[in-house]
Amino acid sequence: MTKQMARHRLALIGGGNMGSALVGGLLAAGWKPADIAVVERLPGRAAQLGGLFPGVTVSGEMVRADGVVIAVKPYDVAAAANLVAAAGATRVLSIAAGISLATLSTGFGDGVAVVRGMPNTAALVGKGAAAIAAGPSSTEADLVWAEEILGAVGTVTRVTEAQLDAVTVLSGSGPAYLSLVTEALIDAGVLAGLPRGVSEAMVGQVFIGYAALFVESGRDPVALRAEVTSPGGVTAAALRVLEGHGLRSAFLEAVMAGTERSRELGQTGVEVRGA
Numbered sequence: 001m002t003k004q005m006a007r008h009r010l011a012l013i014g015g016g017n018m019g020s021a022l023v024g025g026l027l028a029a030g031w032k033p034a035d036i037a038v039v040e041r042l043p044g045r046a047a048q049l050g051g052l053f054p055g056v057t058v059s060g061e062m063v064r065a066d067g068v069v070i071a072v073k074p075y076d077v078a079a080a081a082n083l084v085a086a087a088g089a090t091r092v093l094s095i096a097a098g099i100s101l102a103t104l105s106t107g108f109g110d111g112v113a114v115v116r117g118m119p120n121t122a123a124l125v126g127k128g129a130a131a132i133a134a135g136p137s138s139t140e141a142d143l144v145w146a147e148e149i150l151g152a153v154g155t156v157t158r159v160t161e162a163q164l165d166a167v168t169v170l171s172g173s174g175p176a177y178l179s180l181v182t183e184a185l186i187d188a189g190v191l192a193g194l195p196r197g198v199s200e201a202m203v204g205q206v207f208i209g210y211a212a213l214f215v216e217s218g219r220d221p222v223a224l225r226a227e228v229t230s231p232g233g234v235t236a237a238a239l240r241v242l243e244g245h246g247l248r249s250a251f252l253e254a255v256m257a258g259t260e261r262s263r264e265l266g267q268t269g270v271e272v273r274g275a
């Protein structure tokens with residue numbers, strides 16, 4: 001019970017993939033463990049987090065905190081948001097996919113500023129691509145606060161809330177698409193005769209090399225593709241097949257389907273009661 005009386009700088013509700021990535025990033029960025037609390041309802045997971053982050057308060061019940069991050073699955077947001085009043089917080093950052101600022105803000109009262117954010121799992125390795133959108137009553141200081149939290153595990157871009165659905169499906173879900181491409185390429189290498197370990201190593205290094213060519217060198221992907229594609233050569237023959245199978249169109253349709261799903265989630269009418 002004494003633990004619950006201490007006031008923390010930040011409490012994260014939900015200590016799963018994203019919640020724990022954020023805690024790890026904040027500690028690496030120099031936050032003191034005593035400033036952070038994780039509210040996690042699963043005792044087994046809570047015990048695991050206690051071992052991973054010595055000095056961080058891990059509790060099954062809400063704690064007092066200046067700011068709160070809601071890091072639970074969208075269907076658990078209502079229950080988590082209802083805990084915010086007990087924190088006595090003035091700021092809330094929600095990273096739940098598709099749950100709108102209007103839904104989140106309802107019931108929090110005037111004293112609580114809400115920011116909606118969308119990170120991705122690369123946050124686990126400090127290379128996340130996150131975006132944030134300001135809530136109706138959030139100020140520049142509230143956005144800087146959210147940037148400090150998500151910036152501890154990667155880059156943060158400010159967008160409008162309308163753009164956040166597209167961000168969710170592009171960068172939030174992005175690691176899933178690249179995993180699928182990775183699996184497929186590794187299998188293809190095996191099909192073409194490479195031992196699996198060699199295929200995995202080649203594909204991994206292609207990703208690292210391509211990220212450097214595109215992101216670090218800032219080069220245009222069209223030019224990067226053209227310089228690999230010799231007239232009448234190997235790459236042209238392979239690209240013909242990918243285009244023939246509609247790879248480009250498959251990505252366009254996939255991103256539109258995900259964006260639509262994110263919008264749908266935002267209309268599910270989660271009820272939030274709080275401060």
Ligand SMILES: NC(=O)C1=CN([C@@H]2O[C@H](COP(=O)(O)OP(=O)(O)OC[C@H]3O[C@@H](n4cnc5c(N)ncnc54)[C@H](O)[C@@H]3O)[C@@H](O)[C@H]2O)C=CC1
Nearest residue numbers: 014015016017018039040041071072073074076096097119
């Ligand atoms: N996993 C991903 O790639 C991304 C997830 N997100 C969003 O982040 C949120 C969290 O996702 P994950 O970390 O992957 O989920 P997760 O399932 O790994 O973690 C959620 C944790 O919250 C706990 N929890 C649920 N309700 C609670 C409550 N009322 N009080 C205390 N603890 C509670 C669960 O026990 C679980 O450990 C989701 O809303 C998701 O949309 C955003 C970007 C990327």
Ligand SMILES: O=C(O)[C@@H]1CCC=N1
Nearest residue numbers: 097168169171172173
């Ligand atoms: O699939 C989802 O709903 C969440 C959003 C981005 C990544 N995972």
